Amino acid sequence: MSNDSDKSALEGAHLDTLAVRAGIARTPEGEHSEPIFTTSSYVFDDAADAAARFAGDVPGNVYSRYTNPTVRTFEERIAALEGGEAAVGTSSGMAAILSVCMALLKTGDHVICSRNVFGTTVNLFGKYMARFGVEVSFVHLLDLAQWRAAVRPNTAMLFLETPSNPLCEVADMDALSALARESDALLVVDNCFCTPALQTPLALGADIVVHSATKYLDGQGRCVGGAAVGGREHMEEVLTFLRTCGPTMSPFNAWVFLKGLETLRLRMEAHSRAALELARWLQQQPLVERVYYAGLEDHPGHALAQRQQRAFGGVLSFAVRGGRKQAWQCIDATRIMTLTANLGDAKTTIVHPATTTHGRLSESERAEAGVTENLIRVSVGLEHVDDLKADLQRGLDALD
Numbered sequence: 001m002s003n004d005s006d007k008s009a010l011e012g013a014h015l016d017t018l019a020v021r022a023g024i025a026r027t028p029e030g031e032h033s034e035p036i037f038t039t040s041s042y043v044f045d046d047a048a049d050a051a052a053r054f055a056g057d058v059p060g061n062v063y064s065r066y067t068n069p070t071v072r073t074f075e076e077r078i079a080a081l082e083g084g085e086a087a088v089g090t091s092s093g094m095a096a097i098l099s100v101c102m103a104l105l106k107t108g109d110h111v112i113c114s115r116n117v118f119g120t121t122v123n124l125f126g127k128y129m130a131r132f133g134v135e136v137s138f139v140h141l142l143d144l145a146q147w148r149a150a151v152r153p154n155t156a157m158l159f160l161e162t163p164s165n166p167l168c169e170v171a172d173m174d175a176l177s178a179l180a181r182e183s184d185a186l187l188v189v190d191n192c193f194c195t196p197a198l199q200t201p202l203a204l205g206a207d208i209v210v211h212s213a214t215k216y217l218d219g220q221g222r223c224v225g226g227a228a229v230g231g232r233e234h235m236e237e238v239l240t241f242l243r244t245c246g247p248t249m250s251p252f253n254a255w256v257f258l259k260g261l262e263t264l265r266l267r268m269e270a271h272s273r274a275a276l277e278l279a280r281w282l283q284q285q286p287l288v289e290r291v292y293y294a295g296l297e298d299h300p301g302h303a304l305a306q307r308q309q310r311a312f313g314g315v316l317s318f319a320v321r322g323g324r325k326q327a328w329q330c331i332d333a334t335r336i337m338t339l340t341a342n343l344g345d346a347k348t349t350i351v352h353p354a355t356t357t358h359g360r361l362s363e364s365e366r367a368e369a370g371v372t373e374n375l376i377r378v379s380v381g382l383e384h385v386d387d388l389k390a391d392l393q394r395g396l397d398a399l400d
C-alpha cells in the first residue's frame, strides 16, 4: 500500500482540509475514493513475515479485530479533526465509552459522572462499572461545588457531555479540566452533540473524547459506530482492550463515517443556523412557554457556549403551555418531522423526552434534570427552515 504522496502537507491544515484528506492511504490501484477492505484476515509474504507481524516486530495487518485499513483511515481522520494523537474506532458509541472505562479504570477506582449524560451511559456506570468495584458519584453538570465535593483520593475519571441533552446546558470546561488535573483524574468528554466541527474538548483541557459516530459523524442515520480520541498511550490501552474483547468498528461502517466526515462542518453549520432560526421563532409563539437553546442570548450557557463552541449545534428543546397531553398533541400533529429518539440526522426528528429518552428516570430524577412533561426535543435536520416552522405551527395549532 502506498501512502498518499505527502502527509506532511496536512500539518497545520484547516479542519475542512483534514475532514476530506486525513488518513488516506492509497493502494497500488490508485483509487481516488477510500476503499472498503471487507476482509477478516491478511496474507503474509512468508513464514518469517507472519512471525514478525504476529510478534509486532514489523507493522502490518494480521486480523480485522486488530486492524483494518478502512477503519484505520477513519481513526486517523477523526484523530486529526479532534486534535488528538490517536483514535480508536468502535462498534458503537457505548462501545467507545465501555472500552475507555475497561482500558483505563480498575477495581477500587472512583468516577464522577454528570447526571445529565446519555441515559445508557448512566446505566453503564451505575450498573456495570459498579458491579466490578468501580465507585460512581453522579453530580449536576453545572454545579461545580458538587463536582469538587465528590472528589476522593481514588477518583480516576470525570465524565461529562456538553452541551447536555435535552436542555443544552453548557459545562465550564476551564473549571472542570482544572479540577481533573488537581485531582489527578482523567477528564473524558462525550462530544456527540457538537462534533469537532463545533468544539474540540481536547483543546479545552479534556484528556479523552468519545463519540457516538451514529449521530452527526454519519449524519444520515445509516450506521451505528463510535470512537475514542486522545493521547497515544491512552489509545494504545483502549486498542488493546478492543483487540482482546472485540467491540471493533466494521470496515463498511468506517467507510460510511469517512464520507460523513467530509461534509461534517458544512452540515453542522447548516444544522446550527436552522436551529437558531427555529429557536427564535419558537420564542415568539404564544403557546411556547420556554425555549432551551444555547444560541439564545437569554440561555444561561450562552456566554460559555460562545467561548467554547464555534456554533450552537442542531438540538433544541421547548416547553409548550400545558403538560404531557399538550406536548403529545403538538408532536402528533407534525407531519414532516420524524417521531424518533435518534438525533444528528439530515431528517429533523422530534421526541417527548419525559416518556422516551428520559422515561426510565424516576420522577424526582427527571425533575432534577429539568425534563418536564411539557418538554419537546427537536434535532433540527437539513430541510428548509420555513417548512420546519410550518410543521411546528401545525403542532402548536393542535394544542387544547
Ligand SMILES: *Cc1c(COP(=O)(O)O)cnc(C)c1O
Pocket (backbone or CB within 6 Å): 092, 093, 094, 095, 118, 121, 161, 190, 192, 193, 211, 212, 213, 214, 215, 224, 225, 226
Ligand atoms: C447516542 C449516544 C450515545 C451512544 O451511542 P450509540 O452509538 O448509540 O452506542 C452516547 N452518547 C450520546 C450523547 C449519544 O447521543
